[in-house]
Amino acid sequence: MSTSDDFAPATTTSESTTATDPAEILRVDDVTVGYGGVAAVRGLNASVRAGEILTLLGPNGSGKTTSLLAMVGALDLMAGSITALGEPIDKRIERNARRGITLVPDTRGVFHRLSVADNLRLAKRRGGRDIDSVYDYFPKLKTMRTRRCGNLSGGEQQMLALAKALLASPRVLLIDELSLGLSPIAVQDLLPRLRSIADDTQMAVILVEQHIDLALGIADKAIVLHHGRVAVSAPASALRENRDTVEAAYFGRTVESGVA
Ligand SMILES: Nc1ncnc2c1ncn2[C@@H]1O[C@H](COP(=O)(O)OP(=O)(O)OP(=O)(O)O)[C@@H](O)[C@H]1O
Ligand SMILES: [Mg+2]
Numbered sequence: 001m002s003t004s005d006d007f008a009p010a011t012t013t014s015e016s017t018t019a020t021d022p023a024e025i026l027r028v029d030d031v032t033v034g035y036g037g038v039a040a041v042r043g044l045n046a047s048v049r050a051g052e053i054l055t056l057l058g059p060n061g062s063g064k065t066t067s068l069l070a071m072v073g074a075l076d077l078m079a080g081s082i083t084a085l086g087e088p089i090d091k092r093i094e095r096n097a098r099r100g101i102t103l104v105p106d107t108r109g110v111f112h113r114l115s116v117a118d119n120l121r122l123a124k125r126r127g128g129r130d131i132d133s134v135y136d137y138f139p140k141l142k143t144m145r146t147r148r149c150g151n152l153s154g155g156e157q158q159m160l161a162l163a164k165a166l167l168a169s170p171r172v173l174l175i176d177e178l179s180l181g182l183s184p185i186a187v188q189d190l191l192p193r194l195r196s197i198a199d200d201t202q203m204a205v206i207l208v209e210q211h212i213d214l215a216l217g218i219a220d221k222a223i224v225l226h227h228g229r230v231a232v233s234a235p236a237s238a239l240r241e242n243r244d245t246v247e248a249a250y251f252g253r254t255v256e257s258g259v260a
Contacts, residue, residue: 031080058225100171112150123164155186224249
């Protein structure tokens, strides 16, 4: 059973790391961000270290995608700060991408008319990982390399989206709804692979997910957003043992102790 110390109230941070922590890859401090001057996310604190997976959970419209977009520098912050690899996040998102901050959008970003191999060739970057090494993570893609992507299953397309992102050797990979439209079986296959890739490459991962149990099963820590605010921020292991806490957070009940 987890103790109350495992859980952070909505208005404070659970982060024990500091800005000088050399393993910290991305850090969000008290960020408020939104659209046209209207806040969609308020008071967000988060951090992720090399090899760690942070999962961002929450109901539709709770601010998950907005948080990811802020972390890659695509939105102007209304308050707070975001630091990646020891520097403030840049407003030029292509510069952040070159520094190893890679977003996999929920639209997957694969070209349906091109083959698997051509999609990978297009994504290949100088100085990045070679294509054979990403086939090692997803051997099924190698057997399908001449197939048009439009003919792949949703799970295979998502593998390709991940493989494309890995070619850039990201330091932090931000993934929006990896499992959108996938069967639970495909998700069960994909998420553990992501865990082993994070372990193997030591890239940090921020994963937005709707499959709560599967996400908590592979993550190190989790944040549940509700109406743009952090309802819970805790180690994933603590939330695995206290699913009621997660349910409560989805309904907007913030957690002051280990029992919701
Ligand atoms: N471009 C935009 N302009 C104005 N408001 C927006 C824009 N994008 C999102 N919002 C609003 O910001 C809030 C958070 O949206 P966001 O897309 O971050 O939620 P989400 O948690 O990713 O939801 P979902 O699970 O449906 O993807 C919502 O109220 C949404 O309507
Ligand atoms: Mg979203």
